[in-house]
Amino acid sequence: MVGEFEYLILSAAAHLDEEAYGAAMRELIETTGGRTCSLGALYITLDRLEAKGLVETWLSAPTQQRGGRAKRMVKVTGAGAREARKFYETVIRISRGTAWGRGRRNWLPEDVA
Amino acid sequence: MKGQMGIGGMRWRFVEAAAVLLVPLEREVVLGDLAETESSLWRGLRDVLSLAARRQLALWRGWRPWAASIGLAMPASLFLMGWSVAASGAVASFLGEPAQLTALGLSLSRLLLVTCWAWMAGFVVSSVSRGTLWASALACGGPCLHCLSLWPGNGLSFLRLLVFLVPGLFGVWRGRRDLRLGLSLAAFLATAGALAFLISGKGGWMYSSSLLWPGLYLTATAKRGPV
Numbered sequence: 001m002v003g004e005f006e007y008l009i010l011s012a013a014a015h016l017d018e019e020a021y022g023a024a025m026r027e028l029i030e031t032t033g034g035r036t037c038s039l040g041a042l043y044i045t046l047d048r049l050e051a052k053g054l055v056e057t058w059l060s061a062p063t064q065q066r067g068g069r070a071k072r073m074v075k076v077t078g079a080g081a082r083e084a085r086k087f088y089e090t091v092i093r094i095s096r097g098t099a100w101g102r103g104r105r106n107w108l109p110e111d112v113a
Numbered sequence: 114m115k116g117q118m119g120i121g122g123m124r125w126r127f128v129e130a131a132a133v134l135l136v137p138l139e140r141e142v143v144l145g146d147l148a149e150t151e152s153s154l155w156r157g158l159r160d161v162l163s164l165a166a167r168r169q170l171a172l173w174r175g176w177r178p179w180a181a182s183i184g185l186a187m188p189a190s191l192f193l194m195g196w197s198v199a200a201s202g203a204v205a206s207f208l209g210e211p212a213q214l215t216a217l218g219l220s221l222s223r224l225l226l227v228t229c230w231a232w233m234a235g236f237v238v239s240s241v242s243r244g245t246l247w248a249s250a251l252a253c254g255g256p257c258l259h260c261l262s263l264w265p266g267n268g269l270s271f272l273r274l275l276v277f278l279v280p281g282l283f284g285v286w287r288g289r290r291d292l293r294l295g296l297s298l299a300a301f302l303a304t305a306g307a308l309a310f311l312i313s314g315k316g317g318w319m320y321s322s323s324l325l326w327p328g329l330y331l332t333a334t335a336k337r338g339p340v
Binding site for chain 2: 021022023026027038039040041043044059062063065066067069070071072
């Protein structure tokens with residue numbers, strides 16, 4: 001099963017669809033996920049996902065906006081989508097019955113409630 | 114926005130300089146991402162340096178950097194320094210006393226062996242792990258600098274200690290270009306390595322095997338058939 005950060009990257013790539021590349025994915029992870037994301041972590045994780053066959057990457061044509069430099073485009077493969085779904089369903093299943101999932105709301109610690 | 118870099122500005126130059134640590138394709142992609150997001154200088158530097166550090170760490174998880182630096186560059190530098198001194202010393206003494214033709218032949222063959230071996234070692238270090246050449250250079254340069262600091266002599270005798278450097282560096286350059294050699298050249302170099310092993314015949318099995326494995330590696334990975 002994929003890890004948490006791998007899942008974030010798969011989800012960001014799926015969200016951005018044809019516009020999925022390093023800078024855009026980082027921005028989405030940072031704004032939506034509320035966490036910092038270094039390009040180092042992003043590209044190393046992308047390499048790992050590509051080695052597992054969960055994403056495909058390729059270089060786009062250079063653009064003026066980037067000083068004439070290419071983008072590393074990302075596409076989630078079928079296997080990647082299945083792995084992401086597996087992670088998502090596992091999180092949902094294990095969260096059922098917890099205070100932060102559904103039910104037992106009165107169990108939440110004071111600082112969270 | 115304050116603290117952001119414009120492409121071409123002084124801050125951008127720092128990030129571009131740091132990005133030299135990345136391979137060319139990745140450098141282009143990362144600099145493009147940073148240019149697009151207009152990151153601050155520190156964020157840009159952190160991004161580039163963290164990626165370079167992670168790439169290096171990933172390389173060192175495999176056997177190749179260890180084999181190239183500790184398994185070859187370091188023992189090879191010790192071995193080649195000894196051979197360089199012996200070979201160049203014998204040639205120099207012949208020039209002073211030209212009567213001993215047999216001694217000259219022996220010295221020249223040693224010199225040839227040093228040249229072949231240094232080229233082979235440079236090639237293997239470079240082709241086995243080109244991403245960590247800096248570590249192999251340190252592993253080779255450390256013993257060289259240590260011996261030079263102990264070496265009693267003038268500039269010319271310094272050169273005697275480092276006869277192997279030129280063919281070694283040439284081998285590194287070729288290894289960066291071609292990862293494999295043709296079978297005949299690889300077999301020739303492996304034979305030269307085995308000869309060096311037989312002639313030196315000292316230093317224990319670990320030292321001796323470090324002399325043999327580059328030749329075996331080259332032969333095992335050589336291009337077969339028409340090149």
